[in-house]
Amino acid sequence: MPVHSSFDYDTVIVGGGLVGAAVACGVAQSGARVAVLDGGDRDFRASRGNFGLVWVQGKGADFPAYAQLTRRAAQHWRDFADELQDATGVDIALQQTGGYDFCLEPQDWDARAREMRLVAEHSGGEFEYQMLDCDELRRHIPEVSREILGASYSPEDGHVNPLYLLRALHQRMAGLGVDYRADHRVHASRRDGAAFVIDTRRGSFHCERVVYCAGLSNQALCGDLGMSIPLNPLRGQLLITDRVPRFLSAATLQVRQTAEGSLQIGDSHEDVGLDESTTLDVITRLARRAVRIFPHLAQVRLNRAWGALRIMTPDGVPIYHRSEEHPGAYAVSCHSGVTLAALHARDIARWICAGPLEDPLLGAFSADRFDV
Amino acid sequence: MTTPDYQLLVIGAGPAGMAAAQVAAHRGVKVAVLDEQLHPGGQIYRNVDASPLADISVLGKDYLHGRQLVQTFRHAPLDYLASCSVWYLDRSGEVGIVDNGRHRSLVAQNVIIACGAQERPMPFPGWEKAGVMTAGAGQILMKSAAMVPDEAPVLAGSGPLLLLLAWQYLRAGVKIRAIVETTQRQARWSALRHFPRALAASDYLFKGLQLVSAIRRARIPWYRQASELSAEGDERLQAISFRCKGRQQRIATPLLMLHQGVIPSLQLAAAAGCDDRWNEGQQCWQTQLDDWGESSQPGIYVAGDAAGIGGARAAWLGGQLAGLQVAHKLGMLAQEQRDVQAQSVRSACDRHLAIRPFLDSWYRIGEDRLLPPDETLACRCEEVTVAELRALSRQGCSGPNQAKAFTRCGMGPCQGRFCGATMEQIFARQAAPDRPAAGHFTVRPPLKPVTLGQLAGGADQTHEG
Amino acid sequence: MFRLLGEASQQVLVELDGVEVSVPAGVSVAAALLYLGRIPTRHSPVTGAARAPFCMMGACFECVLEIDGVSERACQRQVEAGMQLRLQLCGDGEAL
Numbered sequence: 064m065p066v067h068s069s070f071d072y073d074t075v076i077v078g079g080g081l082v083g084a085a086v087a088c089g090v091a092q093s094g095a096r097v098a099v100l101d102g103g104d105r106d107f108r109a110s111r112g113n114f115g116l117v118w119v120q121g122k123g124a125d126f127p128a129y130a131q132l133t134r135r136a137a138q139h140w141r142d143f144a145d146e147l148q149d150a151t152g153v154d155i156a157l158q159q160t161g162g163y164d165f166c167l168e169p170q171d172w173d174a175r176a177r178e179m180r181l182v183a184e185h186s187g188g189e190f191e192y193q194m195l196d197c198d199e200l201r202r203h204i205p206e207v208s209r210e211i212l213g214a215s216y217s218p219e220d221g222h223v224n225p226l227y228l229l230r231a232l233h234q235r236m237a238g239l240g241v242d243y244r245a246d247h248r249v250h251a252s253r254r255d256g257a258a259f260v261i262d263t264r265r266g267s268f269h270c271e272r273v274v275y276c277a278g279l280s281n282q283a284l285c286g287d288l289g290m291s292i293p294l295n296p297l298r299g300q301l302l303i304t305d306r307v308p309r310f311l312s313a314a315t316l317q318v319r320q321t322a323e324g325s326l327q328i329g330d331s332h333e334d335v336g337l338d339e340s341t342t343l344d345v346i347t348r349l350a351r352r353a354v355r356i357f358p359h360l361a362q363v364r365l366n367r368a369w370g371a372l373r374i375m376t377p378d379g380v381p382i383y384h385r386s387e388e389h390p391g392a393y394a395v396s397c398h399s400g401v402t403l404a405a406l407h408a409r410d411i412a413r414w415i416c417a418g419p420l421e422d423p424l425l426g427a428f429s430a431d432r433f434d435v
Numbered sequence: 436m437t438t439p440d441y442q443l444l445v446i447g448a449g450p451a452g453m454a455a456a457q458v459a460a461h462r463g464v465k466v467a468v469l470d471e472q473l474h475p476g477g478q479i480y481r482n483v484d485a486s487p488l489a490d491i492s493v494l495g496k497d498y499l500h501g502r503q504l505v506q507t508f509r510h511a512p513l514d515y516l517a518s519c520s521v522w523y524l525d526r527s528g529e530v531g532i533v534d535n536g537r538h539r540s541l542v543a544q545n546v547i548i549a550c551g552a553q554e555r556p557m558p559f560p561g562w563e564k565a566g567v568m569t570a571g572a573g574q575i576l577m578k579s580a581a582m583v584p585d586e587a588p589v590l591a592g593s594g595p596l597l598l599l600l601a602w603q604y605l606r607a608g609v610k611i612r613a614i615v616e617t618t619q620r621q622a623r624w625s626a627l628r629h630f631p632r633a634l635a636a637s638d639y640l641f642k643g644l645q646l647v648s649a650i651r652r653a654r655i656p657w658y659r660q661a662s663e664l665s666a667e668g669d670e671r672l673q674a675i676s677f678r679c680k681g682r683q684q685r686i687a688t689p690l691l692m693l694h695q696g697v698i699p700s701l702q703l704a705a706a707a708g709c710d711d712r713w714n715e716g717q718q719c720w721q722t723q724l725d726d727w728g729e730s731s732q733p734g735i736y737v738a739g740d741a742a743g744i745g746g747a748r749a750a751w752l753g754g755q756l757a758g759l760q761v762a763h764k765l766g767m768l769a770q771e772q773r774d775v776q777a778q779s780v781r782s783a784c785d786r787h788l789a790i791r792p793f794l795d796s797w798y799r800i801g802e803d804r805l806l807p808p809d810e811t812l813a814c815r816c817e818e819v820t821v822a823e824l825r826a827l828s829r830q831g832c833s834g835p836n837q838a839k840a841f842t843r844c845g846m847g848p849c850q851g852r853f854c855g856a857t858m859e860q861i862f863a864r865q866a867a868p869d870r871p872a873a874g875h876f877t878v879r880p881p882l883k884p885v886t887l888g889q890l891a892g893g894a895d896q897t898h899e900g
Numbered sequence: 901m902f903r904l905l906g907e908a909s910q911q912v913l914v915e916l917d918g919v920e921v922s923v924p925a926g927v928s929v930a931a932a933l934l935y936l937g938r939i940p941t942r943h944s945p946v947t948g949a950a951r952a953p954f955c956m957m958g959a960c961f962e963c964v965l966e967i968d969g970v971s972e973r974a975c976q977r978q979v980e981a982g983m984q985l986r987l988q989l990c991g992d993g994e995a996l
Contacts, residue, residue, distance in 0.1 A: 079833075101833060102833075103833065103834070104833045104834025104835065104836045104837055104862075105834070105836060105877065111836070111837075111840050226840040226841060227841075229840065229841070230840070230841040233830070233832070233841075234830070237830055237831075243831050244831070245831055245832070245833035245834070245837075246833060302887075303846075304887065305848065305971075306945055323843075324945075328887075340525065340526075340708070341523075341525075341879070341880055342525070343523055343525070343529050343531050343540055346523070346531075346880070346890065347538075347890045347891070350887045350890035350891045351890065351891040353887055353891075354887050354888055354891040355891075360887050360888075361886065361887060361888025361891070362886055362887075362888060362969075362970055362971075363886060363887050363888075364848075364884050364885070364886050364887075364971070365881050365884075365885050365886065365887060365890065366846070366847075366848065366881075367846070367850070367879040367880070367881070368879060368880050368881065369877075369879045471958060471976070473978070478957060487909070487926055487927070488905060488906070489905065489906040489907075490905075490906075493905070553955075553957075553959050554955065563949065563951060564950070564951075565939045565940035565941070565950045565951055565952035566901075566939060566952065567954065568952075568953065568954055568955070568956070569954060569955050569956070571955060571956070571957060572953065572954065572955055572956035572957070575956040575957060575975075576902060576931055576934070576956060577905075579927070579928065579931070580902075580904075580924070580926075580927035580928065580931040580935075581904055581905045581906065582902040582903065582904055582905070582927070582931055582934065582935060583902065583903060583905055584901065584902055584903075585901060585902060585903035586901070607905055608905075669950070670940055670950045671939060671940065671950065671952075689901065690901060700959075815951075815954075815960070815962070816961065817946060818944060818946040818947050818949070847961070848961035848964070849959060849960050849961050852959050852960070853959070853960055883958075884972070884973070
């Protein structure tokens with residue numbers, strides 16, 4: 064990559080969460096000089112609120128390109144996890160041994176079956192799944208209550224430790240020479256000749272390329288460079304319990320058992336604006352649901368409950384956008400920072416570095432799709 | 436809209452909680468007091484009216500004073516719920532409790548958090564070993580179980596409570612192997628400038644001198660300005676080693692009791708979203724409060740040691756101020772009467788607090804001592820070492836919350852109570868001078884244990900619709 | 901490790917790792933274990949290190965053990981006749 068001496072960096076990435084860190088690793092691997100400008104320790108961070116699923120089923124039923132993209136990401140994951148472990152020594156506990164989404168209400172079954180069928184269609188019939196009734200489900204997972212109607216199952220689903228993933232990505236960034244700056248929240252960006260100028264309260268950065276991976280802040284920040292990125296927060300509350308003897312190695316959308324043995328229980332979907340707080344009624348509801356599915360968990364102690372804000376685009380599908388007005392400015396927004404991490408570090412990084420070349424699939428994810 | 440269950444919920448039945456609740460209840464406020472223990476009194480007056488001790492005077496006059504406080508409390512017109520732990524509190528006054536094993540929720544118009552203090556963690560290599568306990572634990576065993584060590588313990592650390600424990604043990608006939616005091620000399624000179632003000636609380640000074648001379652008379656080996664503490668042993672503690680006056684020392688002992696001051700228990704106020712700030716003089720976080728103890732969240736107050744370390748007498752007085760203000764804001768106490776009653780409370784409180792700047796300064800922990808060596812366990816629950824945290828800090832990790840996410844430090848059952856201070860120190864001392872001060876962890880519920888089954892089965896008895 | 905000041909007003913019988921033992925009435929389970937000298941009371945889940953009651957006020961969670969089948973802080977429960985206690989120890993369950 065040609066480097067102008069007037070640039071501090073080839074690429075500045077705004078945001079050091081799962082998305083920003085993954086993209087940074089990929090871009091740095093291409094040889095570019097990269098800086099990551101991250102917010103403060105107590106800023107909103109969807110990356111610290113993630114459930115940790117590497118999830119394919121149910122994604123993109125109504126958006127074929129998303130279904131395909133997600134499958135591609137899941138297929139990259141094993142290789143990506145091994146690469147991260149080799150480079151950093153961090154074991155992110157990736158398990159891709161299948162995933163279940165329980166059908167809790169009568170209407171869930173048909174809606175779910177439809178979704179699964181559509182995703183399979185979009186993948187040309189390659190997506191593997193099963194709809195399991197109660198008996199079949201209990202053959203897979205004996206601890207499930209007899210009251211549960213069943214579940215959708217796909218062997219393509221899995222889970223990972225999202226916090227260790229973030230840690231591994233940060234370590235990888237360091238190993239690749241990425242200049243990671245904590246507490247450098249970006250408040251404005253502009254063009255200055257050939258360079259982008261990214262302003263933080265601790266200094267301005269000149270770069271040839273800028274990639275916005277700043278979660279909910281993308282909407283305000285990207286506006287500076289002519290990109291309209293519509294986003295809304297959607298709160299999810301999560302519970303995590305003390306360690307319990309292992310009984311669940313596959314992932315489920317409602318409960319998963321981490322590598323340490325604790326149970327992660329999720330989650331809610333609340334439209335409450337920029338409010339991360341937990342509420343008593345959701346906490347009790349989540350606990351009730353977990354015990355309904357797995358009655359043997361009644362004695363298990365809650366370790367902590369927290370809320371995080373998902374980054375939701377209007378259709379729930381990621382935005383991969385490049386600015387027409389200001390070539391070299393990119394925006395990446397999604398709520399599946401874990402599932403798509405492998406893709407972000409590879410395909411998306413390549414798309415960013417390749418300039419005007421197109422990845423045929425990614426065109427569908429431009430923010431232009433929201434223009435009326 | 437839910438009708439509140441109570442106009443005032445007081446969390447904690449120590450001196451501050453008992454005072455606040457009674458002051459409000461006597462003015463017609465509908466009050467409930469929730470406390471985790473079986474009896475009122477908090478930690479300082481624990482078991483004072485239900486003592487297993489044959490001779491309660493062994494604990495001293497100050498402890499005995501609590502008896503009449505507890506007895507009047509028991510007769511006050513309020514609902515007292517013992518064996519009740521508060522695991523959830525939010526800014527709307529909604530409270531999640533485990534009441535004798537059952538989960539339920541309550542809503543209060545006003546909440547006074549009077550949950551007291553905890554001992555400041557004193558981490559050093561081996562502090563997690565079986566046989567190492569806190570001085571506070573020693574006092575609790577004496578007060579609630581009439582138990583004392585059967586082999587001579589070593590007491591280590593710094594602060595008035597360490598000496599108080601030694602004095603109480605002597606009165607109970609317990610032999611003390613040694614006192615390993617870590618108080619640093621350089622603190623003394625700066626403490627002396629607070630001495631004139633401390634004279635206003637000369638009774639405290641006098642009591643302090645009495646403790647010291649009793650300990651001296653008992654000829655207990657007393658090591659001063661000790662440093663580099665380390666506890667040794669495999670399955671159990673076998674010895675403590677340390678450095679004193681340039682020499683390495685080692686004392687064989689199966690029981691070590693630690694103390695390094697007390698700090699407010701901040702979890703409830705932080706969970707309710709109250710603003711807090713670092714108090715450099717007391718080297719701890721404190722909730723930001725107005726003159727009546729009200730926090731940045733309307734209707735949520737903090738009183739007693741939970742608001743700032745001041746001791747039992749100051750807590751009893753501070754609790755009254757919060758109670759008066761709650762009654763006033765509920766329209767049950769006119770402003771003029773509130774102010775008249777508050778005035779005498781405030782001047783008495785000021786007198787008791789006059790000793791604090793001197794004590795805080797005398798027992799100040801030096802910069803070099805706030806950070807233990809690399810091999811120390813910062814997080815006892817998840818067994819994360821100081822070394823691991825330091826490495827993250829050097830890599831530019833953004834602060835304690837990021838470090839918590841990366842290492843699990845602070846994710847164990849103690850919810851960061853014993854590792855938070857260490858983590859903050861590590862991240863506050865970044866290489867880059869322009870780094871802002873690190874904050875503290877975000878506090879998450881549950882603040883006390885609750886099971887999934889309790890949550891699932893908890894009946895919302897008080898809410899309709 | 902710890903002794904009573906004066907006589908115990910009463911004793912109760914509890915079961916500790918399957919063995920019946922006599923402890924003073926009216927004390928916490930943690931205090932009873934210290935009275936019996938039965939430390940360590942657990943091995944930590946991460947490295948198996950030996951631990952025992954530390955703060956006695958419910959804050960540190962070192963004293964967690966199984967009380968009548970439920971994992972709880974021993975310092976927050978009073979002993980009751982017939983209580984079944986199991987220490988969270990590795991190996992054959994012997995504390996020492």
